[in-house]
Amino acid sequence: MDRQVEVVAGSHVLTRIAGAVILVAHRERGVPTADSRAMVAARGLAELVVEASEQAPEGPGRLVARQATRWLMKEADRISPGESVDFGILSAADTGGLAIFLHGAATAVLAGRTVEYYRGSDAAFTVDRVAEHPARAAALYIDDGKGRVPELPERGIGSLVEGVAQAAGAIVWFVGDPVLTWRPRASETAGRHRATTGEQRSVPPPTSAFDPVTDRAEPQFDDPDLTPTRTSTRPPSEPDFAPEPEPRSAPADSPPSRPESLPATGGFDPHHAPTQTEAGTNPAPKPDPNLQSRLDATAKATALTVKVRGFKCARAHPSDPRSAFCSVCGMPVDQTQPLAEVIRPPLGMLVLDDGMTYMLAADAVLGRDPEQSEAARAGLAPLRIDDSSGGMSRAHAEIRLLNWDVTVVDRGSTNGTRVRNPGYRDWIRLQPNQPMTLAPGAEVMLGNRVLRLEPVAPPPFG
Incomplete structure (x- = not known):
């Protein structure tokens, strides 16, 4: 800049x-x-x-x-x-x-x-x-x-x-x-x-x-x-x-040098998500006075206190016991160690088709207007996604973190939720209220928007 x-x-x-x-x-x-x-x-x-x-x-x-x-x-x-x-x-x-x-x-x-x-x-x-x-x-x-x-x-x-x-x-x-x-x-x-x-x-x-x-x-x-x-x-x-050289004078109709006070x-x-057609533009919506307290409560009650059985890498990061690599730093993990109770780290990132990312540290509800949904009132973090096709419901689907797994659940949306597993060409339509576990690289389609699950730290070796 x-x-x-x-x-x-x-x-x-x-x-x-x-x-x-x-x-x-x-x-x-x-x-x-x-x-x-x-x-x-x-x-x-x-x-x-x-x-x-x-x-x-x-x-x-x-x-x-x-x-x-x-x-x-x-x-x-x-x-x-x-x-x-x-x-x-x-x-x-x-x-x-x-x-x-x-x-x-x-x-x-x-x-x-x-x-x-x-x-x-x-x-x-x-x-x-x-x-x-x-x-x-x-x-x-x-x-x-x-x-x-x-x-x-x-x-x-x-x-x-x-x-x-x-x-x-x-x-x-x-x-x-x-x-x-x-x-x-x-x-x-x-x-x-x-x-x-x-x-x-x-x-x-x-x-x-x-x-x-x-x-x-x-x-x-x-x-x-x-x-x-x-x-x-x-x-x-x-x-x-x-x-x-001296700076040029600002034009007569330029904004005043002393802006009004900010609240x-x-x-x-x-x-x-973006509300304009240009990729990446993302103006802020109207304020939601209850959003901060709801997200704070979710982060404290879910992301910071969920304990699961797992391993620790050489850097003492908690890791999925089914993986040979650390879930946090990507380094190899000794899988001969005994299981221990650990605080679960974020399980991945959801990457929207316009590049917006969302760290999966807590359960979330996805849709075009999820803030007032029952799931959001129950403590799920609302992830609002703009969709011009009209095919996305207000609270379309939920992302649920179960132990070390990331699952997606269709909430009975009108047009359904589809998943494409990595390496496959066909989309699978989910049955309402039936969770499906997502593997890294899997894609989820809501309306005409697509999200992809990516690991936080990919393995450093190949």
Whole structure:
């Protein structure tokens, strides 16, 4: 994203790299250091963003979401044992829009003619969305203890070009022209001092990640491959300290620089499918005041407390005893060990035909309007899917997690639910209220929409 990224002062860790913006919550005492959990997590997320950007330079958003989900399953517990790693990522989508990925107490705000909220705390596991560029700005915040979101401040001249900074949040401005910045070379600055005072003066090194001249953060990554290389495009005869041209004036009918205050509360459906014909566009629906409490209760009562019999891999991850590979990290599992009671991890990802993903950490009800269904009131997470064919019921089918199996159940829908097993060409129509176990790679058709079950961590060997 070639936009001005303004830093909101705070204590969390903000990274801008490969055009993406990453914000990780810092929960330890004192300011973040190189060894802080938030900083270690930020480095890991930055690495996957760089890798995704190299593989999908036209828009890495979908790949970033996929890799970040697997990173959560493999690395997050090792970095922060027993505590959630709360973070958000804004990156470019291959549709030309904005890709949003949130986990835990992170909130994205899209400010245009209306204000849209995407809250990581509302989701059973993660929020993975693609939206159109907002008219004014996209903000990324770490929630405070009460879940409040700050007001969007007046646009300033700060611009985080690349690197790491301490922040409570970041604002990506889409209104007006970019703020242009420059930075003199240390030798050029020292030469100017000598010319004006006749004294030999040295330029002290910066004492923090921010350069006070440019409000630009320097990269702090330990990996030398992540250190960006900057080259000058000016001819040798032109001094590097020459200022860039003044920004153009905004047109008379452009939105005011001081946006109205954003409301501090609001809800949204984190799993609402696209409502426009363009692939990947996904505007937020009207707020549902009961959604957050219902999803929180489901996540706590189901995803975090379901205990099953299983194995543990060498990294102590719980795993399906029928599989030779760990369900979390994909590494081989010693199947000669005795069975033990373990907390069940997510059993896979549902990938919708437009790229939206849903982590299977709890039972869910699927349909075009499942929020008010009996299943949702009973605690199932509602997964709303848009369907223009008219063939999808309000509460069409349910995904039930039974021990280590993912099953799908048709709820007596008018047009039925169909399943295609991996390697087969024909679709099987399910009998109403009769569960069918899904194997990884199986596809489910609801109306004219298709979902595919994928493993969280595929085996690393072949």
